[in-house]
Amino acid sequence: MTTATLPASTKPSRPVRWTFPKAASAVGAVILAVIWLIPLLWALDTSLKPEPETTRAPITWLPEAPTADAYRSVIDQGDLIRWFFNSTIVSVLVTTLTLVVSVLAAYGFSRTKFPGRKVLFGLIIAGILVPPQVLIVPLFQEMTGLGLVDTYWGMVLPQVVAPVMVFVLKKFFDGISRDYEDAARVDGASRWRIVWSVMVPMSRPILVAVGIFTFIGAWNNFLWPFIVTTDPSMMTIPVGLANVQGSYGLRYAQIMASAVLGGLPLLIVYALFQRHVVRGVGDAGIKG
Amino acid sequence: MAVETPPRVTPGTPPTAAKAGTEQPWKERWGGLFFVAPFLLLFVLFMLWPIVSGLWNSFFNTSLAGVKHEFLGLQNWRDLFGDPAVWSSLKNTLVFTAMSTPPLVIIALVMALLANRKGLLGWLLRFSYFAPFVLPATVVTLIWVWIYQPGFGLVNGLLTAGGFAEIDWLNTENRAMLAVVITTVWWTVGFNFLLYLAALQGIPAQVYEAAAIDGANGRQQLFRITLPLLSRTTGLIVVLQLVASLKIFDQIYLMTTGGPNHATRPIIMYIYETGFTSYRIGYASAISYLFFAIIVIVAVAQFKLFSGRGEAE
Numbered sequence: 001m002t003t004a005t006l007p008a009s010t011k012p013s014r015p016v017r018w019t020f021p022k023a024a025s026a027v028g029a030v031i032l033a034v035i036w037l038i039p040l041l042w043a044l045d046t047s048l049k050p051e052p053e054t055t056r057a058p059i060t061w062l063p064e065a066p067t068a069d070a071y072r073s074v075i076d077q078g079d080l081i082r083w084f085f086n087s088t089i090v091s092v093l094v095t096t097l098t099l100v101v102s103v104l105a106a107y108g109f110s111r112t113k114f115p116g117r118k119v120l121f122g123l124i125i126a127g128i129l130v131p132p133q134v135l136i137v138p139l140f141q142e143m144t145g146l147g148l149v150d151t152y153w154g155m156v157l158p159q160v161v162a163p164v165m166v167f168v169l170k171k172f173f174d175g176i177s178r179d180y181e182d183a184a185r186v187d188g189a190s191r192w193r194i195v196w197s198v199m200v201p202m203s204r205p206i207l208v209a210v211g212i213f214t215f216i217g218a219w220n221n222f223l224w225p226f227i228v229t230t231d232p233s234m235m236t237i238p239v240g241l242a243n244v245q246g247s248y249g250l251r252y253a254q255i256m257a258s259a260v261l262g263g264l265p266l267l268i269v270y271a272l273f274q275r276h277v278v279r280g281v282g283d284a285g286i287k288g
Numbered sequence: 289m290a291v292e293t294p295p296r297v298t299p300g301t302p303p304t305a306a307k308a309g310t311e312q313p314w315k316e317r318w319g320g321l322f323f324v325a326p327f328l329l330l331f332v333l334f335m336l337w338p339i340v341s342g343l344w345n346s347f348f349n350t351s352l353a354g355v356k357h358e359f360l361g362l363q364n365w366r367d368l369f370g371d372p373a374v375w376s377s378l379k380n381t382l383v384f385t386a387m388s389t390p391p392l393v394i395i396a397l398v399m400a401l402l403a404n405r406k407g408l409l410g411w412l413l414r415f416s417y418f419a420p421f422v423l424p425a426t427v428v429t430l431i432w433v434w435i436y437q438p439g440f441g442l443v444n445g446l447l448t449a450g451g452f453a454e455i456d457w458l459n460t461e462n463r464a465m466l467a468v469v470i471t472t473v474w475w476t477v478g479f480n481f482l483l484y485l486a487a488l489q490g491i492p493a494q495v496y497e498a499a500a501i502d503g504a505n506g507r508q509q510l511f512r513i514t515l516p517l518l519s520r521t522t523g524l525i526v527v528l529q530l531v532a533s534l535k536i537f538d539q540i541y542l543m544t545t546g547g548p549n550h551a552t553r554p555i556i557m558y559i560y561e562t563g564f565t566s567y568r569i570g571y572a573s574a575i576s577y578l579f580f581a582i583i584v585i586v587a588v589a590q591f592k593l594f595s596g597r598g599e600a601e
Contacts, residue, residue, distance in 0.1 A: 021506050025401075025402055026409070028402060029402035029403060029409075029413050030409075030413075032398075032399065032402065032416075032417070033412065033413050033416035033417065034416075036416045036417055036419070036420065036474065037416050037419075038442075039420075039431050039432065039435060039442075039474065040419065040420070040431070042431070042434075042435065042442050043430075043431045043434070046434065054440065055439070055440050056440060057439065057440060058445070058448075058449065059440055059441075059442065059445035059446075059449075100326075101326045101327045101330065102327060104323045104324070104326060104327065105323065105324045105326070105327035105328070107323050108320050108321070108322075108323030108324035109324065111320075112319065112320025112323060113320060114317060114318050114319070114320040114321045114324075115317070115318075117320065117324075120324065120328065124327075124328075124331060127331065127335055129583065129584055129587050130335060130339065130580070131531075131535050131579075131580070131583055133535055133537060133556045133559075133576075133579075134342070134559075134576040134577070134579055134580045134583075135334075135335065135338040135339065135342065135576075136559070136560065136563070136576075137342060137345075137559065137563040137564075137569055137572045137573055137576060138337075138338035138339075138341045138342035138345060138569075138573065139334065139338045140563075140564075141341070141345075141569065142333075142334075142337065142338060142341070157330060157333075157334055158334040158335075160330055160334075161327075161330050161331050161334050161335050163331070163335075166327060191319070191323075195323070216422055219424065220422075220423070220424040220425065222424065222425045222426065222538045222542075223537060223538060227560075227564065237424060237426070238424035238425060238426040238427075239426070241424070241426040241427065241430060242426050242542060244426075244430065252434055252437075255430055255434065256430070256431070256434060258430070259426075259427045259430040259431050262423075262424060262426065262427045262430075263422075263423045263424070263427040266422040266423065266424075267419060267422060267423070269422070270415075270418070270419065270422045271415065274411070274414060274415060274418075277418070277482070278414060278418075278482055278485065278486070279486075281479070281482040281483060281486055
């Protein structure tokens with residue numbers, strides 16, 4: 001007892017105690033979080049107000065009588081559901097194809113040998129430097145030539161070319177011991193089988209991370225779908241919503257209702273997969 | 289031990305080697321290419337080909353319909369250097385990059401230090417800081433245009449309530465860029481925050497325990513241990529952020545359409561306007577290449593910086 005109390009009085013005790021710096025950092029963290037949430041809450045708040053209340057001069061905080069009118073009229077106008085449908089198709093296609101094509105390429109570069117392999121890999125790595133934005137003009141010409149303007153494939157295919165994903169996956173595959181596939185090969189598995197039943201299951205966390213980020217990127221991509229679609233019925237949510245401000249005029253409750261509906265799907269996805277997202281950024285970002 | 293390992297290896301290798309040698313030498317030599325082929329095909333079609341055709345176009349007087357196809361030689365390139373719109377939009381891009389990068393790095397670091405805790409509070413903090421990042425640019429700009437709205441927007445509502453004069457953020461020349469930067473920081477800081485958070489969680493707890501035993505207080509631990517250990521991550525984040533900021537287009541196009549009076553028009557928007565509004569494909573391609581060159585220079589310079597630092601460590 002006496003020996004235990006002596007060091008405890010000279011040094012700060014080990015178990016968590018709310019010292020001033022600790023409390024201050026928690027309070028600071030919460031204040032920052034509130035600041036970051038306010039724009040989202042303000043959008044939600046506005047969307048629940050009756051239209052006249054949104055443009056009242058001294059701003060009001062909570063709606064006097066919350067109403068879902070704005071949501072009803074936004075959904076009744078119909079386009080939002082169509083855009084949601086388009087976004088889903090495009091994002092699912094982009095994510096699936098990116099994963100399949102990148103996994104195969106990463107395996108090829110990590111585990112097989114063929115003439116010119118190093119040169120090709122170098123070329124693809126150089127592709128990481130190419131900002132998609134510099135390609136919009138020639139790419140649009142190409143899509144016009146291929147007849148892919150205003151089609152899902154026109155939106156999807158250029159987004160599937162993600163050299164950085166090949167790079168990240170190849171590095172990950174390099175770290176997987178060859179013992180597993182040697183064992184599978186002894187059992188008679190082909191290389192094709194090895195990819196799907198050895199490499200893919202062993203790299204699940206990184207594939208989930210790559211998948212989630214590809215999906216978010218595809219869902220939110222603005223510039224390319226904006227350029228390659230002119231028909232409103234083919235637009236994705238980000239592109240379709242760009243025209244909302246003009247068509248709704250100054251009806252802010254409706255504009256905010258469409259913003260909330262447009263942002264909600266990914267907020268839900270993120271809330272569900274937060275653990276994977278946080279870890280995935282670490283895996284892909286720090287090591288890659 | 290030394291006797292046991294070789295036999296385990298040898299039975300595995302001869303069969304495959306023999307099989308490859310006798311039955312399918314072609315497949316063994318070129319088979320790997322099949323795995324790479326699907327990606328390669330898309331890479332050639334949708335990255336390599338546009339790069340090459342863009343460069344080709346930059347020597348021609350090509351319109352979007354591709355009707356006029358008159359060889360100009362270096363005319364587009366000469367025009368580019370004499371075009372004030374190229375330089376002013378490039379300046380806007382650089383101004384945006386210079387204004388947005390420091391807060392996007394510093395606030396991300398502060399957030400990571402604050403949110404590196406377990407339990408429900410940690411989860412809520414991580415959610416709040418990163419949530420805006422998952423929103424589409426359009427949703428973000430719809431919300432912020434409304435927030436900046438004169439008369440009854442949130443910011444001006446607070447300003448007038450506090451007795452300050454109202455600011456027409458998006459229509460005032462020296463305020464519009466600031467407004468876009470604030471929106472961008474709110475929207476994208478979450479990504480850098482997660483990079484910092486991952487790096488923080490990678491620092492072994494023993495390092496801090498050892499420091500605490502040596503009597504280092506919280507501030508000393510922060511400045512002598514945490515921040516130095518994060519310097520590599522900071523380098524990475526700065527590179528990624530510089531390149532990302534140079535690509536600015538979405539927010540500006542959606543919030544100000546480059547206005548007022550082209551005061552916020554970035555270089556990519558000028559490329560877009562040249563190509564898709566003025567239909568000058570050849571000229572737009574030449575400007576694209578100028579921009580591309582800048583991105584490559586930044587990336588290579590940073591890479592040099594990194595590898596130099598790697599050797600020093």
